[in-house]
Amino acid sequence: MLSLVSQQLIQLPVTMKALLTLGLLLLSVSVQAKVYERCELARTLKRNGLSGYSGVSLSDWVCLAQHESGYNTEAINYNPGDQSTNYGIFQINSRNWCNDSKTPDAVNACGIPCSALLQDDITEAMECAKRVVSDPQGIRPWVAWRKHCRKRDLPQYIQNCGV
Numbered sequence: 001m002l003s004l005v006s007q008q009l010i011q012l013p014v015t016m017k018a019l020l021t022l023g024l025l026l027l028s029v030s031v032q033a034k035v036y037e038r039c040e041l042a043r044t045l046k047r048n049g050l051s052g053y054s055g056v057s058l059s060d061w062v063c064l065a066q067h068e069s070g071y072n073t074e075a076i077n078y079n080p081g082d083q084s085t086n087y088g089i090f091q092i093n094s095r096n097w098c099n100d101s102k103t104p105d106a107v108n109a110c111g112i113p114c115s116a117l118l119q120d121d122i123t124e125a126m127e128c129a130k131r132v133v134s135d136p137q138g139i140r141p142w143v144a145w146r147k148h149c150r151k152r153d154l155p156q157y158i159q160n161c162g163v
């Protein structure tokens, strides 16, 4: 009985420490995740030359990001079918474009680790997105773009953004 009590006294602080560590970890993750505001993204894309890049309009880019990631730079989605993963605000795929060291038969055409696509600063993600649409397929590989943006009137995505 005595040993049980003393054991519990020792274990309690350990549990609290573990919870505190977990809490701090979750806090730091949530602080780091950046979700762009629609117009902030539109302006950033325009400033970096994506408006009209390879024939892709600014509103198409914003529509794509809205429906692929909800403007979340840390969005990660695994595709069990081909064991690839989509990364970041544009959900760029690890089979062709970035290296996550776990996708079978992958080609790293953007020449970057996939983690680079998850940064708050989307400079590398934008450069890789330009590389993607430079291929003959253009913007068409993006499923959410085909589903929600193709052949639609999209002025609302850049409305009142001053772009």
Ligand SMILES: *[C@@H]1O[C@H](CO)[C@@H](O)[C@H](O)[C@H]1NC(C)=O
Binding pocket: 099, 100, 101, 106, 107, 108
């Ligand atoms: C991906 O990165 C790993 C570790 O840096 C490296 O060993 C591997 O060759 C890279 N694969 C590709 C396709 O770039």
